Amino acid sequence: MIRFASLGSGSKGNALLVEAGSTRVLVDCGFGPREAARRLERLGVVPQSIAAVLVTHEHADHAGGVAACAARFGWAVHASHGTAAAARQLADCPVRRFDSHATFAIGDLAIHPYPVPHDAREPTQFVFSDGARSLGVLTDAGCVTPHILAMLTGCAALVLECNHDAVMLAHGRYPPPLKRRIAGDYGHLDNRAAADLLRGIGGAGLAHVVAAHLSEENNTPELARAALAGALGCTPDWIGVADQAGGCGWRALG
Secondary structure (H helix, E strand, C coil), X not given: CEEEEEEECCCCCCXXXXXXXXXEEEECCCCCHHHHHHHHHHXXXXXXXXXXXXXXXXXXXXXXXXXHHHHHHXXXXXXXXXXXXXXXXXXXXXXXXXXXXXXXXXXXXXXXXXXXXXCCCCCEXXXXXXXXXXXXXXXXXXXXXXXXXXXXXXXXXXXXXXXXXHHHHHHCCCCHHHHXXXXXXXXXXXXXXXXXXXXXXXXXXCCEEEXXXXXXXXXXXXXXXXXXHHHHCCCHHHCEECEXXXXXXEEEEC
């Protein structure tokens, strides 16, 4: 059985906990040791029980707490070759480098990394499997590629970026260069792009969909839920949201 939970998701810090059998890993850690431990405690998890942290890319909201937490709690650190080279936060941290197209295993989890378009050195996202069911994770991608669609097709659960509402971003207070970066092909997925992805892969086998990395300035949970629910033909309350303050609680794939 795979289960997963978010410690928090957004521009102020990200971490996703994934568990299968006796193995626990984090995807990213944008929180320092004290805050990470506090958020893990809410989920009933002792930090030292985590085997590894997988770093998607070098931006501080994803990698900022990795080195300190790894040193404090004994986590192994895994990153792509490009992320390991670009992340100044990891300069003094032992990093196990992986090929962004090659599957590897940590304990009871099979981990399938895949590259994504984002303004970082070699950003990756992941599909996790216990041999029976799969969890797909996609945040920090400016657009959806055919390879992304292929990787996420057949997953039983998705944690999916819904960073912004295009209208809110266009009319918001961000300066034009930042708006262009966010909305560009190497920025972040908006609600419509995330919904189109769901239509592209089909949603018949999905047991969970969690919207993630929502902008506190340029999106709302209601807008994200409505977009994804419209793509799946379900009610908005079926769509989960991982927010900045509380993340989201445990969800299981039996």
